[in-house]
Structure formats: structure tokens, C-alpha cells
Amino acid sequence: MKVGMIGCGVISRQYLESFDRLPDVQLVAVADLDRARAEAAAEGREGVRVLSVDELIADAEVDTVLNLTIPAAHAEVDLRAIAAGKNVYSEKPFAVTTEEGARVLEAAAAAGVLTGSAPDTVLGTGTQTARAVIDDGVIGTPIAATATMVTPGHERWHPQPDFYYVPGGGPLLDMGPYYIHALVTLLGPVEAVIGAASRLRTERTIGSGPREGETIPVTTDTHVTGVLVHESGVLSTLVMSFDAVATTAHPIEIHGTAGTLAVPDPNRFDGDVRLHPLGGESWETLPVTGGYEQAGRGIGLQDMAVRGADLRASGELGQHVLEVMNGVLEAAASGTLIEITSTVERPAAVPLTAADGAVVAG
Structure with missing residues (x-):
């Protein structure tokens, strides 16, 4: 390619x-x-x-x-x-x-x-190991999930942050794709959403680069919460914020009838997948069992080159996630449940695959 x-x-x-x-x-x-x-x-x-x-x-x-x-x-x-x-x-x-x-x-x-x-982070060993654990029935029947992203704002480090604070930006459209692509990969497509949103400030101050100290307007919501109703019946709760400071929550947690799974940051390709089984006394770190090893941004292009129309990080998946995100914002503005008109197949799981393309396991 x-x-x-x-x-x-x-x-x-x-x-x-x-x-x-x-x-x-x-x-x-x-x-x-x-x-x-x-x-x-x-x-x-x-x-x-x-x-x-x-x-x-x-x-x-x-x-x-x-x-x-x-x-x-x-x-x-x-x-x-x-x-x-x-x-x-x-x-x-x-x-x-x-x-x-x-x-x-x-x-x-x-x-x-x-x-x-994008994002093709979902093709890495973090999300794909979690996918394998769920598919193998380790946590039983999935019931619910949480996805939490909290940061005080990208203007603190990005030298040109204007696009983060206009429609098309904000925490949901900027960071939400990582989390929702992962949720759809793990739990399947979404059929309806509800939401609420707020905007703490009307302007932000750039904190680095040649424009340091310049203020920029904020014309989109900067704290968004939502509930995604998956076609499977699983309920996923989102918190996406450019206003809050920190959180102790795992980036993504999947709750099942037999255990809870802690999924690593979906903005990264790797990271530990941890399990707390029903009746267990603590979290245990699971071995890596799926995903492209040592992957970086662009692995989605490699997947496209090899798999063609069966590519995993597809435009159809991106479009479904876009409709979900815009649905959450519409629900926040209207105070009503919004039905999602599109659907998409769960992308095929990625077997554990070495950097040179050789399948290691699966």
C-alpha cells in the first residue's frame, strides 16, 4: 500500500x-x-x-x-x-x-x-487481550461497562489547541473515539444513548508554545456523561472531561456475572489487563493473549493493506462511533433517549501477532 x-x-x-x-x-x-x-x-x-x-x-x-x-x-x-x-x-x-x-x-x-x-489502538495487545478474555467467557455474561477519561484540558500542553474547543472537538469527539471504539470492539454495537453535558468556562489559556498566554474561545461542551445501550443489552457509562483534574478509576471496566475486567488506557496499544473474579480476594494481571505486539499508530493501515475490505479499523466502525457520540450530545441537549440508526459487526479479533506480521497464537 x-x-x-x-x-x-x-x-x-x-x-x-x-x-x-x-x-x-x-x-x-x-x-x-x-x-x-x-x-x-x-x-x-x-x-x-x-x-x-x-x-x-x-x-x-x-x-x-x-x-x-x-x-x-x-x-x-x-x-x-x-x-x-x-x-x-x-x-x-x-x-x-x-x-x-x-x-x-x-x-x-x-x-x-x-x-x-482511527483509532487503531484497539488493535494492540491491551484491548485485544481483554477481547479474548471476554470471548472465552472468563467474566461470564457481560452486564455493564464504565469508561472514564478525565483531564483538565489539552490547552495546557498543545501549542495549537483551538480545534479542541469548537464543535467537532471537546472531550467526547476528541477522546471518546478511543473509548467507544474499544467498547464496541469488546461488547458490540450500540442501539441507543442518553446523555448530559456542561461547559465550565467560555475561554481557555494556552499554556505552551509560541502562543503561550493567549486565550481562545470555548464553543463546545467540555464535560460529557452518557449511557450507551448496546444491542447485546450491556449498559456502558461514559465520563469524558476536559474540566476535572484526576481520577482513580480504571480507563475501562467490564463487569460480568463471573468477574470484573480492568482494561488498560485505550489511547495506548498495550498495558496490563487485570481480572477480579467472583469470589476472588484481589486483582490478578492476565497474560497477553491477543493483538498486534509493539504496535503504534498506523497499524490500522497495515491491517487495511493485508485484509482489504475486512479491515478492522474500518470507516463503518468510525461512522457508527461518530453517530453514537453525536447521539450523546443530542441527548444531552434534548433530554431524551436517542436511537442509533447505524449498526456494525464487531471487528474480527486480532490473534497475538508479532511486529513482523507472524501470528504468535490464536
Whole structure:
């Protein structure tokens, strides 16, 4: 798979670190509205050309566009790439509005190209080991889950945090994809949601970089809670906050009739999976039994290159999660339960797979 990367901001560094470890993926071109950032991304990478966005989308060598633009541009860039006959793989969220995401999927289906969506962290050993434990019946029948993300705000460390505090940002659309992609991977799709949300401040102060001390407006909710009703009947409770300071909660907990599972941070690829069995006296750390080992951002592209239309970090999954998130925000605004119209198959489990693509177990 020959990839052209559009958007060379902060997150691109993590993708660049992964490319050399992906046996079936080759980065061939980069583009950014700030050409200097694109040149920095290509520096020292043999065969990687610096192009304009228009040139990259039209380039015959590029078969897949990796879209790392800001959320508000995800759908627009994807649609342009699809119109040029390219596969697309987008950073999260898949789009800003559910309607935009649907247009991307419709265009891709008509053009016969693939769509992928971050986060691919769910393909790592953390979430996939938890998936194997659940599928093996270790915790019995799943009943409920909690997903908790608490931080005082990205403006404390990000030099250009504006997009986090406008529609398409906020804690739910920014960080929610990690947690909800994991919940759907572990427990299946969602059929309805309820929610509540608040906004603590109307502006934030940038804490680092050349704009340190500058204030930016906040036009989206910064603390969101919700309940996801999975098709299986499991109830997942979300707390996503850019207002609170800290928490002692596990990032994700899955409660079953025979035990509770502590799932590691879904913003990471690895981490300990811990089990407290019914009748047990303490938590026990479980061995790694699933997922891509030593994975980094971009493993979803490798999965796309190998599996084609059966890719796990699919656009369909990204779209379902986008509708769930926007449903929670709609429920918070209306005070009503919102039914989710889309559904998606649980992505196939990832057997324990070495960095070179060799299946270790499963």
C-alpha cells in the first residue's frame, strides 16, 4: 500500500515513527498547508516527496490517503481523495457530523475504494487481550461497562489547541473515539444513548508554545456523561472531561456475572489487563493473549493493506462511533433517549501477532 499523508501536525510524528515497521505499507508523499511542516516530515525519508494537497490527491503513485487534518476537514479531504480513486484512512473522529460521515461512506461505496478510521489502538495487545478474555467467557455474561477519561484540558500542553474547543472537538469527539471504539470492539454495537453535558468556562489559556498566554474561545461542551445501550443489552457509562483534574478509576471496566475486567488506557496499544473474579480476594494481571505486539499508530493501515475490505479499523466502525457520540450530545441537549440508526459487526479479533506480521497464537 502506497500512502500519501495529508496533515503533518503533532499526531503525524507518531505515524512517522511507525512506518518503517509496517511491512506492507510505504509512505511515498506528504502534504500540509504549511509546506515547512511537510518538508520536516519528509526530511531523511528516502523516496518521500513533498507535494501540495492537490498534487498529492492527484498523484498516480498514491493509492491510499492518510488524512491527519483537523476534524473539521476530515470529510472534505476524504471526499476529494475518494473522487480521485484513492482509499482513505482518517484520523479520529471519522467526521464532525453524522451526515458528513455518511456521505464519505456512500462516496467510497460508489467508487469501490476502502475507508479506514482511527483509532487503531484497539488493535494492540491491551484491548485485544481483554477481547479474548471476554470471548472465552472468563467474566461470564457481560452486564455493564464504565469508561472514564478525565483531564483538565489539552490547552495546557498543545501549542495549537483551538480545534479542541469548537464543535467537532471537546472531550467526547476528541477522546471518546478511543473509548467507544474499544467498547464496541469488546461488547458490540450500540442501539441507543442518553446523555448530559456542561461547559465550565467560555475561554481557555494556552499554556505552551509560541502562543503561550493567549486565550481562545470555548464553543463546545467540555464535560460529557452518557449511557450507551448496546444491542447485546450491556449498559456502558461514559465520563469524558476536559474540566476535572484526576481520577482513580480504571480507563475501562467490564463487569460480568463471573468477574470484573480492568482494561488498560485505550489511547495506548498495550498495558496490563487485570481480572477480579467472583469470589476472588484481589486483582490478578492476565497474560497477553491477543493483538498486534509493539504496535503504534498506523497499524490500522497495515491491517487495511493485508485484509482489504475486512479491515478492522474500518470507516463503518468510525461512522457508527461518530453517530453514537453525536447521539450523546443530542441527548444531552434534548433530554431524551436517542436511537442509533447505524449498526456494525464487531471487528474480527486480532490473534497475538508479532511486529513482523507472524501470528504468535490464536
